[in-house]
Amino acid sequence: MSKTETTAAASEESEAGTTPEAQETHEAPEAPEAPEAREARELGAAGSQLSTAPREESAVGGAGLGPIGWIRWFWRQLTSMRVALILLFLLSLAAIPGSLIPQNSVDELKVQTFQEKHETVTPIYDKLQLFDVYSSVWFSAIYLLLFISLIGCIVPRSWQFVGQLRGRPPAAPKRLNRLPAYTTWRTTAEPDEAREAALAMLKRRRFRAHTAGDAVAAEKGYLREAGNLLFHVALIVMLVAFATGQLFKSEGGKLILEGDGFSNTLTQYDDFKSGSMYDTDDLEPFSFSLDKFVGTFERNGPQVGTAREFEAHVSYTTEAGAGAKERKAVVEVNEPLEVKGSKVYLIGHGYAPVLTVRDGKGKVVFKGATPLLPIDNNITSTGAIKVMDGYRDSKGKKQQLGFNAFFVPTFAGKGNGNMFSQFPELDFPVLALTGYVGSLGVDSGLPQNVYQLDTSKMKQFKDADGNKLAQRLLPGETMKLPGGAGSVTFEKDIKEWATFQISQQPGNGLALTGAIGAVLGLVGSLFIQRRRIWVRAVRGADGVTVIEMAGLGRSESARLPEELGDLALTLNAEAPTAPAGSAKPAESAESPEPAEPAAPAPEEAPKAQDNTDVPDKTAAATTGEPVEGAEK
Numbered sequence: 001m002s003k004t005e006t007t008a009a010a011s012e013e014s015e016a017g018t019t020p021e022a023q024e025t026h027e028a029p030e031a032p033e034a035p036e037a038r039e040a041r042e043l044g045a046a047g048s049q050l051s052t053a054p055r056e057e058s059a060v061g062g063a064g065l066g067p068i069g070w071i072r073w074f075w076r077q078l079t080s081m082r083v084a085l086i087l088l089f090l091l092s093l094a095a096i097p098g099s100l101i102p103q104n105s106v107d108e109l110k111v112q113t114f115q116e117k118h119e120t121v122t123p124i125y126d127k128l129q130l131f132d133v134y135s136s137v138w139f140s141a142i143y144l145l146l147f148i149s150l151i152g153c154i155v156p157r158s159w160q161f162v163g164q165l166r167g168r169p170p171a172a173p174k175r176l177n178r179l180p181a182y183t184t185w186r187t188t189a190e191p192d193e194a195r196e197a198a199l200a201m202l203k204r205r206r207f208r209a210h211t212a213g214d215a216v217a218a219e220k221g222y223l224r225e226a227g228n229l230l231f232h233v234a235l236i237v238m239l240v241a242f243a244t245g246q247l248f249k250s251e252g253g254k255l256i257l258e259g260d261g262f263s264n265t266l267t268q269y270d271d272f273k274s275g276s277m278y279d280t281d282d283l284e285p286f287s288f289s290l291d292k293f294v295g296t297f298e299r300n301g302p303q304v305g306t307a308r309e310f311e312a313h314v315s316y317t318t319e320a321g322a323g324a325k326e327r328k329a330v331v332e333v334n335e336p337l338e339v340k341g342s343k344v345y346l347i348g349h350g351y352a353p354v355l356t357v358r359d360g361k362g363k364v365v366f367k368g369a370t371p372l373l374p375i376d377n378n379i380t381s382t383g384a385i386k387v388m389d390g391y392r393d394s395k396g397k398k399q400q401l402g403f404n405a406f407f408v409p410t411f412a413g414k415g416n417g418n419m420f421s422q423f424p425e426l427d428f429p430v431l432a433l434t435g436y437v438g439s440l441g442v443d444s445g446l447p448q449n450v451y452q453l454d455t456s457k458m459k460q461f462k463d464a465d466g467n468k469l470a471q472r473l474l475p476g477e478t479m480k481l482p483g484g485a486g487s488v489t490f491e492k493d494i495k496e497w498a499t500f501q502i503s504q505q506p507g508n509g510l511a512l513t514g515a516i517g518a519v520l521g522l523v524g525s526l527f528i529q530r531r532r533i534w535v536r537a538v539r540g541a542d543g544v545t546v547i548e549m550a551g552l553g554r555s556e557s558a559r560l561p562e563e564l565g566d567l568a569l570t571l572n573a574e575a576p577t578a579p580a581g582s583a584k585p586a587e588s589a590e591s592p593e594p595a596e597p598a599a600p601a602p603e604e605a606p607k608a609q610d611n612t613d614v615p616d617k618t619a620a621a622t623t624g625e626p627v628e629g630a631e632k
Contacts, residue, residue: 078145079152087146088235094142098133101125105132105273109449134246147239154232161225169208172215172534176550181561183568184548187537189575191545194537197574198547201567202533215536224554227524230517237514245507247277257352257369257497261289264342264502284340288316288329293496295349297424305377305424312346312498331500341504348499350374350381353407353431354491357387360484365390365401369495372407373451378421381407384453385433386440393437394484400440402453403488406432419472431490433479434470435461461485530554533567537575544578547571 065073077083102110111131115122129136176182187194195216202209202218209218252269254262262268264286274280296309312331317324318339331337337344352369359365365387372383387401408421411430419432438458442448461469461482471479473490480487531553540546549571551564 075152078149080149081153084146084149084153084232087142087149091139091142091146094133094139097130101130101133103131103133105134108271143239143243147236150232150236150239154229154236158229161229164225165222168210168212169217169219169532171212171217172536172550176534176536176548179550179552181551181564182549183564184546185568185572186540186544186546186578187572187575188578189537189545191537191539194545194547194571194575195535198535198537198571201570201574202535205567207533214538215534218533218535219531220533221528221530221553223524224528224530225525227521227526227528229521231521231525234514234517234521237517238511241507241511241514243507244510245275245505247275248506249504250274250278250280250283251501251503253347253499253501255348255371255497255499256290257371258290258292258495261287262500262502263287269502284342286316286318286339286342288314288337288339288344290314290498291328293349293498295424295496299423307424310346310349312500314344342502343505345501345503346498347501348374350379350497351407351409351426351429352495352497353405353429354493354495355385355403356489356491357385357391357401357486358489359391359486360394363390365486369493369497370405371497372405376421377424379409379424380421381405383407383451386442386450386453388440388442391486399437400442400458401486402436402438402440402455402458404434404436404453426494429475429494430472431474432470432472433488433490434468435479435481435488437461437485529559531560531563533564535571545575547575 102114104111125131129138133139173179177184189197191214195211195214198216199209199211202216205220207218207220208222209216211217250272251274252272254268254270256262264283266272266280266283291313294309294311294313295307298304298306298308310333314329314331314337315326316329316337316339317326319325329337331344331346333346336346350372352371354369355366356364357366366385370383370385372381374381383405385401385403385405391399391401393399406419407429408419409425409429410421410423410427412420412422419430436453436455436458438455440448441454441457448454463469463482469479469482473479473488475490475492475494478487478489531551533549533551536548537545549564549568551560553560
C-alpha cells in the first residue's frame, strides 16, 4: 500500500475526532516537523506517544513573536535533541586543543618550554586561553549550555514517560489494514472468546494489554524509551562528575630518594595543583617513606631493556604522631596505594649519584645524592649539582659552585664523542661533570629549575692547558678543580629514586557510574523496539467471526511482521480458521454491524472460500493483504 493512501487514511481518522492532539498536529501551519510528529499525524491515536521526543517547532512569523515568544522559541531550540547533539560535538572538538597543547593545570614546565620554542603563536594561544582549555570561558560556555540543554529536554520527557507507563495502550484504529503489519482470518470462535484468547496470549508474551471496545490493545518495548532517557541522564551524571573532579580535585608530585619519606602537607610537594573549590586544609594526614626501589629489565630478545619488575617498597602511616602504626606496601605501575581517599601512583624512576665536594683546604662543603632526570628508555640522565653555601675559593672568598652532570648506568661510547647508555641497570655507571664557579643566581628571588644550571654569572673551570674542564668519572674517582679550588668525588654508592603522584579525584566513581549507565541506556535504545499490537474480533455480515491483527512500531523493522505472524499462528490455534461454507444465516448474527472495513450487503457478499490455514506469517503481515476468504 502506498504512502499516499496511508496519509489519506490518517487524515480521515483525524477528521473523525481520533484525539485532540492529533487534530492539533494536523491543523498546525506548514513547517518542518520531526518524524515522530509526522507519524502521530498520519496514524492518529494509534501512532501517538510512541516516543517522548518533543515536537520541534520553528518560528513561523518570527517578527510578531514578541519578547516572551522569542524567549520561548529560544528555550525550545536549546532543549531540542538536535542542539544537544551539536553542543556535545562542539564539546568534543573543544577538548582537542587540551590534548595537543601543554596545559598549565598539568605541567607548567612543559608550557614554559613550549612558549620559549614558539614565541610567535604564544601570544595568540594566551588570548585564546589554549594553555588553560578546560577552565577557559568558551569551554565553560559550551559545557554549561550542554548541561542546561540536557536537563531541559529530559525533565519533561521523563514526566511524559511516567504518564505513559501509568496509562493504557490506545484503542485500535478504525482501519487496521492501513497499518504496516497486518493479517486477518475468519474463525468459528465467538468474538468474546477470540478477544479473551488474544488478551491472555499477549499477556503471556509480556505485553501490557487490555480490551478496548471490540479489540484488544497491547504494547511492549517500554525499555527502549527508558534506555533513551537513561542514556541522557547518564550524560548529565558524567558532566556533573567532570565538574566535581575539576572543582574539588587535588594533585601533586614528589620525588623521593631511597631512605627518604613524604608527609602529606602542602610544603612537602614538589608541585601541587588543585581545583578552585578545594581547600588545602582538607589534606588528609598520612605519610610514607621509600624503603627501596626494585627494577629489573629484560636482557635478551627483541624486548631487551623492557621493565620486568618496577616496584616501590614503601612504609606508610595513616595517622600523625610518633605512635602511629606503620604498614608495608608495594606500589606498582597502575596499582596505586590508596590512603584516606588519596591514591599514590608510581610514575617514574631514576638514579641519584652521591657526590662529595671539598674546598681547597679539604673541607667537605657538600655531600649527598643528587637526582638526575632520564632522557631516554635506557635512563641516560642529566641534571645539575649546586653548591650554594660553605664554599670558599683559594683566596678565601665566598663563591658558589655548579656542575652540569651527565650520567649513564651502562656506559657505551669511547673517545671524545657523546656518551650514552645501552642498558637501564647499573652495569657500568659513568658520570661526566663540567664545573663552574661564581653566582648561581639563587638569591635573586626568581624561581629556578633544580635540574638546570644558570651559568650567566659563572665561569667555567679550565685546566692547565687553558681548555674547559670536563671529566668522566667512574664510581670512587675524583676530579681535581684547577688552581687549588678543591675537588669532586663520585662515590661508589649510587642511590635510586622514584617519583609519585598523590591525587584525589572525587568525581571518578560518579563518572564510572555515568559511563555504565550510558552504555546500558544505549544498548536498550538501540536493540529494543517499542511496538503496539491490536486484535479485533467482530461478527461479520454472514455471521462468521472475523479476526484482524495489526502491528505498529516506531520504525520500519522486519522483526515486527515476524512477531505479528508468530502471534497470529499462536492465536489461530485457539481460534481456528473457519471452514468453507460456514456462513450463518443473516438473522442469527449477533451484531448487525458489518466488520471493518465495511462489507457489501449480504445478498452481494461473495461466497466464503476454503481457508483452512493462516497465511505465511512474514509475507502476509508485511504486505498488509487480507487472507483469502476474509471479509473485504
